Amino acid sequence: MFPPLHRRACAALIAGVLATSTATADTLSIDASAATPAPLAAALRLGSARAPNGDTLGANARYLTRNGAPWLPVMGEFHYSRTPASMWEAELRKMKAAGIDIVASYVMWNHHEEVQGKFDWSGNRDLRRFVQLATRAGLNVVVRVGPWAHAEVRYGGIPDWVVNTMPTRANDPQYMAFVERLYGQIGQQLKGQLWKDGGHVIGIQLENEYNLDGPDKGAAHIAALKKLALKAGMDVPYYTVTGWDGTIYPAGEVTPVFGGYPDEPWGVSTRELPPKETYAFRFDTRVSGDLGAQTAAHAPGTAETDKEVTPFLGAEYGAGLPFMYRRRTVVSADDIAAMLPVQLGSGVNLMGYYMFHGGRNPLSLGGTGMEESTLSGGYNDTTMISYDFQAPLGPDGQQRKVLEKLRPYHLFLHAYGARLAPMTVRKPALSPARPDDLTTARFAVRSEGDRGFLFVNNHVRQYPMAAQKTTQFSVRLPGQSITLPSQPVDIADGAYFIWPLNLDLDGSNLHYATAQPVTLLDQGKAGVVAVFAASAGVPVELSFDAGARVAAAGGAQISNADGHTLVTGVQPGAGAAVTVQRDGKRPLTIVVLTPEQSQQLSVVELAGQRRLLLTAQQAYADGKALQMRATGDNTFRFAIYPALAATPKATTTGAAWTAAPRAATVALRAAGNDGIFQTFEAVLPARDVKASVTQTRNAQDAPPVVIGGTARAAVQPLPESFKAAAAWQVNVPREQLKGLDDALLQIDFVGDIGRLYAGTRMLDDWYYSGYPWQYGLRQQAAVLDQPLTVSVLPLRADAPVYLPKEARPDFGGATQMATVRAVRVIPVYQLRITP
Structure with missing residues (x-):
């Protein structure tokens, strides 16, 4: 027996050994040294892909192209016939401000031809005007022409008089004759609006969730629909079909698009579901489990056998979820946003959401519901009118928290998508074998040569993930290996982010950063501003190639580490964290925002120049002006960079409640600077509305x-x-x-x-x-x-x-x-x- 003093000393020694053992770094390794193969030519028969001004769209087996360069756009679903036409222009501009490049919308047949032969393309059903307003807002358009849409609408959008009379979703002559007439009507709506005409309609989706096979069905049906679309004049660069749940289509004629949701509201369980594979990186398949197709597949779909010759495109990654009667799943903003590093890190090269804007169902001419319901033989019961979907933009245009979480990723794709798109997915040495493995680290790399991005997700809806303690990542590239951070860090439950590897910033090489790249602002001779977002709970490090002339602010330290210039101790905020001076080159400024500030960031065109805008209020461009909306708060505050030459004018109108609203001038106060940003404030008369x-x-x-x-x-x-x-x-x-x-x-x-x-x-x-x-x-x-x-x-x-x-x-x-x-x-x- 040790005497008490010796026992205490022994215990201290053992505790020290255990502490040392616990603090040993857990190095997460990934080999990205294999050469990146050149993308195969896609085995796709695209439509007319050249615009009158010479702009071109295309695709290879890995990514989309625009004017021959890689293109990785963001697409969001917005149903025109579920939203008052008077709101369309503002809502489309809000989508553009949120970072959406392409608006997708179903054409719901029964919204247009509820009575046989009586088409309605007026008011809230005016497809042509919707497309024109999208064009004016700077959005491209994908029209999902059905004829079966699903969309949680009665009979999937096929009118009752069709369903009651003839076979559907197959090459039945009677059915196809009516489909041809429908497509002819849609073609007339889109005439002059197609890409080849100088318009913005770049894609057509045929059918939806189609996995039927047999006589007059299967690939032959999709091929017949494409022929009818072309006959109706719908000649566009891209033709798509949904690729999940065993879809069947004619290879080469259409491109599959994929999706994933954080829960299954169409499911039948009355309990929490097991962890969804939507939160796990995919290295062998593009199909993310059950997405709710209402017909059963009997064999693997064409999308599985086509994955080497078609790009990995998304159309229905849930930006929210619907409420079904039997299953009313509520998702958080993090439940949605955590899917982005996973999907992008799995190789997705079109980030498409369903829904991005909520809506409300029209009632039938008889005043009854047109929603999907068991009363009409549907698989799900949905609300008669509400189609809220917990979407980033609500049915009334209100901005939800999820939009703020998604927007930094959209800005990242705008700034760096052309670099990411050609990169291939690299699998780590150890990855979870199953979605319910909540311990093994979830990460991936996409790289091309020595450049790449590291994608990390430690969030799974409704399940705590094990914190990755004292963690470093080791990435082996063709010409070097990168270990980051310089000191081990803890990655908490709920964390998710993207970090760069050898990121070229206007000629300066950022070896790595433990902060997420958000956007670049090119100011001509004044230089380039690169904006990053700190990853919650992780100290910010910026590592540059050796010899970089780096100046750091706010008490950050600069040291030489492993042949690189390392900046540590960066305090996130709105100021210039680091500046890099280059002989004969423009200066580079790096701003590292807090996670909260990054969610308030957008890029706007104002006074003839691209500018950074920080505000908690909803903001979007409207011509040469900036429209701002504040919900429940009469105080407006925004910060802008570069500074405006003069204090702008501020006005407000009571447009909602008066027949002839008049603009009233509002006092806008310059409120000094916040870091590099010029700030302004305005206060409107408070309204205490009682019910x-x-x-x-x-x-x-x-x-x-x-x-x-x-x-x-x-x-x-x-x-x-x-x-x-x-x-x-x-x-x-x-x-x-x-x-x-x-x-x-x-x-x-x-x-x-x-x-x-x-x-x-x-x-x-x-x-x-x-x-x-x-x-x-x-x-x-x-x-x-x-x-x-x-x-x-x-x-x-x-x-x-x-x-x-x-x-x-x-x-x-x-x-x-x-x-x-x-x-x-x-x-x-x-x-x-x-x-």
Whole structure:
């Protein structure tokens, strides 16, 4: 036995040994030394790909091209027929400001030809005007022409009179005759708007989720649809089909596009799902599990056998999720954004989202729903009107947190996508064997020669990931090996990021950085500003080639490390963290924003120059002006770089509530500088909008939830069940809203299904999930002259539906619950900035 003193000394020695062992770096290795093969010529028969001005679009087996150069665009879905036409221009400009390059939209056949032979291309269904406004906003367009769209719409968008009369989704002569007529109508809408005409329509998607095979089906059907599209004049560079769930198509005639979602709202489980493979890097397949196709595949699809000769393109990476009656999944902004390093690190070369903008379903001519439902034989029950989708832009144009998380990645792709696109995926020495491995590090490299990017994800929805303690990455490249950071770091649960390897910044080589590249701003002779975003919890290091003349600010240290100039101790913020002087070259300035600042960053064209804009408010370009919207806050603050020559003008209008709105001048105050940014502030008169709420009907006993439908799961209650709903009268005097751009009615209720009425006309509906239900009053200002009604069908305690555990109510022994906890009116303020 040791005496007490010796025992304590021994314990201290053992603890020291254990501490040393624990602190030993865990080096995560990846071999990227193999030569990057030249991309194969894609085995694709593209349409007319040259515009009248000589611009060209193309594709090889790895990436898209624009004027012969690699092109890695961002695409977002926005359904014109689910949004008032009066909103289109502003919403398309918001998408552009969010970093979207291509807007995609379904043409839902039954929205246009509900009655046989009576096509409606007017108002909210005016496809041609939508495309023209997208062009004006600087967006390219992909038109998804169906005829079967899915899109959570009745019969997948095929009109009732077709479904009731003939076989669909096959080369049936009668069906194809009507499809030919539909395509002819779409072709007329797009005439003069195609790429070959100098327009912006660059792609056509045929059908959707098509895995049917057999006589008159399969590849022959997709080939026949393409012929009809060409006959209708839809001659475009790109023809696509969805590539998941065993899709079947004629190889070479179309390009498959892929997707992935962080959950399965179309599933039947009433519990949390196992970890989704959407969060795991893919090295052998492009198909990310079940994406909800309503038909079953019986063999691997064409997309699997085509992967060596077609680029890896995305169209439906979930920027949100819909609420189905039986499964009401709520996703966080991180649940969505964490997918980006995974998809890009897996080789995706078109980042496409479904949905990027939410909407609302039109009602049929008879006033009934046109949504997908078990009542019409659908696999899912969706809300009759709401198509919110938890999208980055809500149905009323409101900006959600997820948009702020996604935008830095979009800026990265704009600045560096042409470099990333040719790079090939490199698999680490050790990677998770299964999606439910929550311990093994998840990372990948894409590289070409000695240049590349490191992609890391340590976030899995609803599951804690093991922190990667005392971690360094070792990347072997053809001419060198890079170990980063210089000292081991901890990568926390929930972290995800992209780091550069040998990044060329206007002639200066950034050996590596432990911060994510965001954007580049070329100021001509004044130099180049490179903006990075710090990775949460990881110290910022910037390593340059030896000999770089680096000056650092804010107490950062400069040292020589392994033959490189290393900058450590960088404090993230809006100032110039590092400047690099080069003989005979323009200066290089590096700004490393905090994670929060990077989410407020956008790049705008203002006063004839590209500028960096930092603001917590929603902002988008509108001609030569900057439109800003603030939800619930009357104070505007924005910071801009380079500085404007003079203080700009600020005006506001009450466009929502007056027939002839007048612009009112607003005092805009210069508020000094924040780092390199020039800042301004403005305060609008605060509006305290009140809504009075009175219960007018008590709930009755709701009937038990029925198990049935093709999914053999909980189905939405029959219409007659709503006689059990409780009701509240809501009064929002219209006079309170003058001077506002919009006002969001936010209804906080607990129940099964909520509905909002003006008289007997349903305005909106909502499945309770804990996610905020909002309704913009701007588009329905006239209905405020009468009280609105909120109806809530009780949620039964035994309802076999999935709710997030955070939203599951405490029934306290009651058998059901139907209550409106609060109704708020959130003012939306508007400011127009003109240089």
